[in-house]
Amino acid sequence: MIVGVPKEIKNNESRVGMTPAGVFELVKNNHTVYVQSGAGEGSGFFNDDYQQAGATILDTIGQVYAMxxxxxxxKEPIAEEYNLIQKDQIVFTYFHFASSETLTKAMIASKAICIAYETVEDEDGTLPLLTPMSEVAGRMAIQQGAKYLEKPKKGRGVLLGGVPGVAPGRVLVLGAGTVGIQAAKMAAGLGAHVTILDINMKRLRYVNDVMPSHVVTEFSNEFNIRKHIKDHDLIIGGVLLKGAKAPNLITREMLKDMRPGTVIVDVAVDQGGCVETTRPTTHEDPIYIIDDVVHYSVANMPGAVPYTSTMALTNVTLPYVLKLANMGWRSACNFDKSLAKGLNIVEGKVVYEEIAEAFSWEPAMA
Incomplete structure (x- = not known):
């Protein structure tokens, strides 16, 4: 199979879809790999590295898609890429369709085979291709939140770890999934007081077992959320519904209950966000303020640490890339039921139920 690795063109996205090591494995399996010139530079991988691994370097993104x-x-294709995608071409990436009707309609029109990293699902319900980026984003959420709590950044002026004689900052984590646990781990490591909410008691029991005593678990409901937003300095949105739009756990009117300078980091922004006032931002312009509450909702947080993120991503995507290349998408998805769950749009039809539900489309369209 001929595999193409284009340069990411989303704002401040420095990750790349494959490392030279991944290229080497594909070439070893008798596949051809085209890499766009400069595609890996942001992650620390250069054209020579890819050529030595067996790739052919192409000058333009158009050539990569065409060949x-x-x-x-x-990341998901953006508008400039829509017309480059060809009928029956496999596109393997993060899509997060439920948060963009425009993207979804464009991919339907392309009649491509859209396989989404974020919905590939193991038998135990885990999301192996989403997990490493969720780990990165969860840890980064605390780094960014701590920074934007500083007064020059319009935050409350709170040091998360506190100092002797001064209480530590308070962090509220919505969701005890991968993002939430990684965020709680980082915040606890800094010495912050952490409250983590979830509706899954198994997850809360796990958190209670593995986290230190200054990480407190509570059942997630509107009453508890309203209670905690009043006195927590940093709020992390880490709620995920597989393939579907995230629920709005914090509404616009609830912002008035927060203290001025409270910071919200909504990691769920890719799926629409779990805060009503969330809208996607970029690393170039990461925050905005509503009702004196600082919102950080960068849609590609791991893109800020591209070396770590690219390595972590390729570690988990490469086995699936090899299956797709060796067997073709139909045989690979029949053979691997986890990969089959990654099928979102196939030859102009939505085949992932939650996407159709997100836009209230007729079932016939799915």
Missing amino acids: SEMIVKV
């Missing part, structure tokens, strides 16, 4: 049977990338 490849499968595209392996990181």
Whole structure:
């Protein structure tokens, strides 16, 4: 199979879909790999590295799309790429369709095979291709939240770890999934007081077992959320519904109950956000303020640490890329039921139920 790796063109996205090591494995399996010139530079991988691994370097993104049977990338295609995608071409990347009707309609029109990293699902319900980026984003959420709590950044002026004689900052984490646990771990490591909410008692029991005593678990409901937003300095949105739009756990009117300078980091922004006032931002312009509450909702947080993120991503995507290349998408998805759950749009039809539900489309369209 001919596999293409284009340069990411989303704002401040420095990750790349494949490392030279991944290219080496594909070439070893007798596949052809085209890499766009400069695609890996942001992650610390250069054209020579890819050529030594066996890739052919192409000058433009248009050439990569035109000459490849499968595209392996990181972020969803943006408008400039829509017309480059070909009928029956496999596109393997993060899509997060439920948060963008425009993207969804564009991919339906392309009649491509859209396989989404974020919905590939193991038998135990885990999301193996989403997990590493959720780990990165969860840890980064505390780094960014701590920074924007500083007064020059319009935050409350709170040091999360406190100092002797001064109480530590308070962090509220919505969701005890991968993002929430990684955020709680980082915040606890800094010495902050952490409250983590979830509706899954198994997850809360796990958190209670593995976290130190200054990480407190509570059942998630509107009453508890309203109670805690009044006295927590940093709020992390880490709620995920597989393939579907995130629920709004914090509404616009609830912002008035927060203290001025409270910071919200909504990691769920890719799926629409779990705060009503969330809208996607970029690393170039990461925050906005509503009712004196600082909102940080960068849609590609791991893109700020591209070396770590690219390595972590390729570690988990490469086995699936090899299956798709070796077997073709139909055989690979029949053979691997986890990969089959990654099928979102196939030849102009939505085949992932939650996407159709997100836009209230008729079932016939799915």
